[in-house]
Amino acid sequence: MRISDLAKATGCHLETVRYYERIGLLPPPVRSKAGYRDYRDSDVERLRFVVRSRALGFSLEEIRSLLTLASRTELSCKQVDGVARMHLAQVEAKQRELAALATELRGMIETCHHDTRATCAILQSLAG
Amino acid sequence: MRISDLAKATGCHLETVRYYERIGLLPPPVRSKAGYRDYRDSDVERLRFVVRSRALGFSLEEIRSLLTLASRTELSCKQVDGVARMHLAQVEAKQRELAALATELRGMIETCHHDTRATCAILQSLAG
């Protein structure tokens, strides 16, 4: 399977596949005589895992950890759970941050009387 | 006023001040004989505007626009309003995205029976 097939099978951008290999997130695949990358089904699985984890907002470092953890199937999944909970906590923190932002932005926008910029409530609010 | 004073007065990191100057967000200030930057009160105001806008999540390009708009005090603030509303819409979009993420993460975490990694619902969910 060539790199474009892998990309299609996973929904991952082709250049991103090479990037993931470069940073060691994907193992270097076998090469054809001409030097073309040749992927297996297991590579599709691994990259799917990465793509799905990225879609859930995990960082590449978190994904690296998850992949390492996943490889030892016989051990407890406590640490996996830990990574997921930690990430959820970060997402929730970001949610609170954005909620505060949105409230403030809405306040600013509502206060504006749509007059000239000299008296614009938005600009005044941004000025502090 | 020297750069560290400006930084203190605005809560902006010192190196960030130089960065903002380099990218043209702040005007190059007068220099002392020895080449040290010498800031005025108007620079404090402008940088405060930038810092506050950044805290509200505006991008540097949006801030650049806002600063340009703000300088023509006699004109309507319609465009200012537009920038703010656009930004709010982006924040709200991000909120929806994070809400979906959080829901999915919570589902994953709750489904996990805390057994071995081979049967871990989190890992299975990430695998697709």
Add this chain to the structure above:
DNA sequence: ACTAAAGTCTGTAGCTACTACGGAGTCAAC
């Protein structure tokens, strides 16, 4: 067999918004 198009290779540079460094010069206090 020949050609043209499509695919692949590597390495490098760009993006956002900073932050950190090295090595040199400057200023203020003791």
Add this chain to the structure above:
DNA sequence: GTTGACTCCGTAGTAGCTACAGACTTTAGT
């Protein structure tokens, strides 16, 4: 005069890609 704090500039690093350029290979069509 010397120590320490400050400032200067230019460059490189961060995350997570994405986009080239220029060379090579494969594939499809004639």
